[in-house]
Amino acid sequence: MELTLSHFLPYRLNRISEAVSNEMRAIYKQRHGLNRPEWRVLAALADLERSTATEVGAHSTQHKTKVSRAVFALEKRRWLKRQTDPQDRRSEYLTLTDAGRKAYRELAAPLLAREERILARLSDQDRNAVEQALSALETALDITPDGAPPDAPA
Amino acid sequence: MELTLSHFLPYRLNRISEAVSNEMRAIYKQRHGLNRPEWRVLAALADLERSTATEVGAHSTQHKTKVSRAVFALEKRRWLKRQTDPQDRRSEYLTLTDAGRKAYRELAAPLLAREERILARLSDQDRNAVEQALSALETALDITPDGAPPDAPA
DNA sequence: TAATGACAGTCCTTTTTGTAACTAACAACC
DNA sequence: GGTTGTTAGTTACAAAAAGGACTGTCATTA
Numbered sequence: 001m002e003l004t005l006s007h008f009l010p011y012r013l014n015r016i017s018e019a020v021s022n023e024m025r026a027i028y029k030q031r032h033g034l035n036r037p038e039w040r041v042l043a044a045l046a047d048l049e050r051s052t053a054t055e056v057g058a059h060s061t062q063h064k065t066k067v068s069r070a071v072f073a074l075e076k077r078r079w080l081k082r083q084t085d086p087q088d089r090r091s092e093y094l095t096l097t098d099a100g101r102k103a104y105r106e107l108a109a110p111l112l113a114r115e116e117r118i119l120a121r122l123s124d125q126d127r128n129a130v131e132q133a134l135s136a137l138e139t140a141l142d143i144t145p146d147g148a149p150p151d152a153p154a
Numbered sequence: 155m156e157l158t159l160s161h162f163l164p165y166r167l168n169r170i171s172e173a174v175s176n177e178m179r180a181i182y183k184q185r186h187g188l189n190r191p192e193w194r195v196l197a198a199l200a201d202l203e204r205s206t207a208t209e210v211g212a213h214s215t216q217h218k219t220k221v222s223r224a225v226f227a228l229e230k231r232r233w234l235k236r237q238t239d240p241q242d243r244r245s246e247y248l249t250l251t252d253a254g255r256k257a258y259r260e261l262a263a264p265l266l267a268r269e270e271r272i273l274a275r276l277s278d279q280d281r282n283a284v285e286q287a288l289s290a291l292e293t294a295l296d297i298t299p300d301g302a303p304p305d306a307p308a
Numbered sequence: 309t310a311a312t313g314a315c316a317g318t319c320c321t322t323t324t325t326g327t328a329a330c331t332a333a334c335a336a337c338c
Numbered sequence: 339g340g341t342t343g344t345t346a347g348t349t350a351c352a353a354a355a356a357g358g359a360c361t362g363t364c365a366t367t368a
Binding site for chain 2: 315316317318319
């Protein structure tokens with residue numbers, strides 16, 4: 001029963017995650033001045049096409065206040081448009097504009113390239129281990145690919 | 155060339171890291187009202203015994219301003235003592251007091267238990283994959299176990 | 309021993325985040 | 339059709355993080 005920081009799961013995860021995130025942030029910050037919530041909303045909307053802020057939050061694992069602020073920022077850039085749902089006027093549908101989609105594509109390419117550059121330093125075996133580890137942890141932590149628990153526990 | 159958030163390495167890492175960290179934070183926050191920098195300094199000092207703020211920062215991968223504030227907070231609780239190095243009066247040696255070591259031990263147990271509880275949900279194979287993945291990523295990202303680059307690049 | 313540059317640690321200012329309260333809209337129930 | 343409870347999204351406030359500038363100390367060199 002020994003706790004050494006450098007062997008402690010959360011510490012290691014955090015350091016790795018932060019290192020990777022920082023590389024990415026440099027890209028979307030430098031090119032378009034985006035912060036992470038904004039980038040995530042952009043990516044989420046590219047994934048989801050047309051959806052509400054709540055859905056975007058679920059899909060990108062972000063609190064609704066972050067989403068709200070990010071949506072506002074992206075709207076100001078005219079990268080997305082809102083449209084209140086006539087059926088339920090509380091919620092608004094969000095869609096990327098052409099400019100938004102263009103910005104997303106311009107960002108996706110270098111971000112993926114950077115991801116690939118990191119993974120390229122790993123052996124095939126290590127890459128497999130990474131995939132297996134991430135999937136296993138996601139399951140163990142009840143984090144499904146798009147943010148909802150795998151099946152609702154009673 | 156497809157960027158889907160749920161398959162994107164930094165996103166997955168971040169979500170996992172955050173989920174695990176949150177579980178831990180609940181423990182050291184609830185029991186002793188610590189925040190992460192404070193907990194990390196405590197753990198680093200438990201690892202290192204007697205060392206300077208700079209060393210603690212390197213060992214726990216934290217910016218010196220965070221370390222500075224955390225040291226102040228822990229000092230106020232009388233969990234650590236400072237001692238300016240007579241050889242170099244810029245730096246101060248930090249050591250945990252008995253109370254500090256006691257608090258550390260009281261925290262280490264439940265934190266390790268929580269870590270174990272998470273890992274217990276994984277198969278042996280998955281656990282191995284996690285270990286292999288973390289090590290491989292640490293290497294690929296030039297993050298050595300205690301925060302210094304593996305060997306200084308020219 | 310003055311000048312330059314590096315380093316340890318702190319302080320101060322600006323962003324970002326998290327939390328909780330709030331508004332508006334809906335739904336269910338009586 | 340009023341009451342109660344829930345949900346979508348925003349706003350306002352408080353806590354935390356990030357970053358840079360600053361102070362004091364040391365080392366090097368002239």
